[in-house]
Amino acid sequence: MTPPVTGAALGGTPAFPQLLGRGRPWLPSRARIEAALDGIIERHWYTNHGPLAQELEQRLQAMLGVRHAVCVVNGTIGLVMAAEALGLRGKVLLPATARQAAVDSLAWTGLQPVFADANPDTLLTDRGHMQAAAEQAGSGLCAMLATRPWGLHGDTAGPIALASEHAIPVWFDSSDALGSIGLDESRPGRAGACEVFSLGPGRMVTATEGGCIVTDDDELAARLRNIRSSYGAGHPVKVVRTANGRMSEFQAAVALLSLDDLPANQAHLSTLLAAYRGALAGIPGIQMRPGAAHATSGVSAIISVDEAELGLSRDDLIRCMAVENIAAGPLLQAGAWSELAGAAHIAASCIRLPVGRAMTVDDACRVGETVRRIAHAAPALRVRA
């Protein structure tokens, strides 16, 4: 039973009348945001470590079981502040799949990146990859920046043990991972010297823009608060340079509401991923990644494309989906590490499919159905391309 080819990619009506957005926000409802804003305006306290920013820090501390949560204006600044507060000098090992903000946080603090490869099956950088990169780095390795790419994580203990062997600190870019559970059942928040979460757009716990650095280290927390310029939050300590990393009350208000929504949003994401899995099953050349156990780990639905099997390149599939009003995109941009085969394969083959609060199971099924139609029509589409 070949489904009829009726999609816009072949000249018909698009699968979706309006763009089904990539990274559709997991934002709280309008009424609740408005109610929170009322309180802010009443207090006339818009920024500078206000009551909602303080409440958010306390709530994250309790939720993650960590002594210090330092909320910041965005995750990128959080990563820069973490690298700065650690006071490092030299080469830092990190996965090639690390996001640009993590790489740039090293550049802002005078550190040199050394990239480790990743496994295209799990999308993760294993301990073996890190070890190989450490050996290639030679001397001058001063730290490791581990990551939880796209909220996925499987072996938190690995990088910590490796760093310990090299007698260097390790910290975590957990940008996409707040509230996630790893393949190893670990929950982010207490690994390494500190973890940096993003509360940016597209994240399940979002402050529209925002970030948070969490740590059990009192001294590191004090340095972070002083670098942030926190107007008296935490005790004053000497730091080399400060940044304005303050989170506004509006950001904190949205994040607090977003935390309330986390269980419901995680449940909703699970249904979307299940629907995608069902709808995409058996399409030659399309594979959903990673396993179902990751339902609450990621904020993306990820597929990989085998061009030979599908009969269409990954980029052509993205273009066809765009014509159908589905905002899909490459999972990973190629970087300075293009000689690393695993990461390069991920960059060349993976697609990020839309998820979000506003998306329904029917939407996910229709996306899957559309991909199936495009796959069936691949020979005809190739002729037209």
Next chain:
Amino acid sequence: MTPPVTGAALGGTPAFPQLLGRGRPWLPSRARIEAALDGIIERHWYTNHGPLAQELEQRLQAMLGVRHAVCVVNGTIGLVMAAEALGLRGKVLLPATARQAAVDSLAWTGLQPVFADANPDTLLTDRGHMQAAAEQAGSGLCAMLATRPWGLHGDTAGPIALASEHAIPVWFDSSDALGSIGLDESRPGRAGACEVFSLGPGRMVTATEGGCIVTDDDELAARLRNIRSSYGAGHPVKVVRTANGRMSEFQAAVALLSLDDLPANQAHLSTLLAAYRGALAGIPGIQMRPGAAHATSGVSAIISVDEAELGLSRDDLIRCMAVENIAAGPLLQAGAWSELAGAAHIAASCIRLPVGRAMTVDDACRVGETVRRIAHAAPALRVRA
């Protein structure tokens, strides 16, 4: 006629029942902020160079007569981005009265500060101070960072001419100066390679937090937009490292409303400064700074204290005012440049008095009256101290 000493500083009732805040905000009304938020929620577009951020940039460009306004999440990041985009290496000359964010922006971009003194009468750094510091700096001087401290400015042409003589670029930290008019009738926005405005708390044009870099240089603007990570705003150019400098739609909405209020707020500030001037006239050891011509230049009312004449130290006066519920504070914190006599004198003698939209002329008069009472009671207060 000695006014009766009845204030809280001597055990009576405080001059103000509630704290009269320092840097009270010039924020738009609640109803207007709520209306603007409605639109943002309707569009579901909270960040990433949204329609309000674009409108704000266009409006600032038109208002300042400048080709590019690059709005950013806060002024500190704006300063870092400006220093980064200029691509400098070496020593940078700047006034000792520059705010910490300006000094730190040099630290983040690997530049060494060289401080120039300031004139305690005008609070400004003259061309002569800059020239003296340039001579002391010796070799390696790569640029000048001119400032408009507390929104004051008197000789914009001076630093530009000096930089030209030294064949180095100059840029401006105009943090407090948006909408101001200098003693030389200049309006900030088109001086040097670029100017950086803050739209932070306390500023007359405020985004709660926020900033803006303005320039006529197309290439510099493109670099700034790429460093900001602007999601397609401006043409892509190669930059060394990026930051998340994006301004949210909520920030842009508040700033747009705040621009609407600028003429009314400037007029209100003029009445407050006039009231302060009248109420503080003739108090021995208290002098209002600078001249009345600066009504629209600054966002602070500034007085200086002559301890010998007043019979009370500057810090004791601040403490007495605190007891009266007046949040006054030092204008300038002492810095690494403490050997510079003029700046040190400003740091030791000047006080910032509260101003703001919520303050009335009567409030300003009562502050002045309270200072007069404290001055008259100085001998008695010294005994109790």
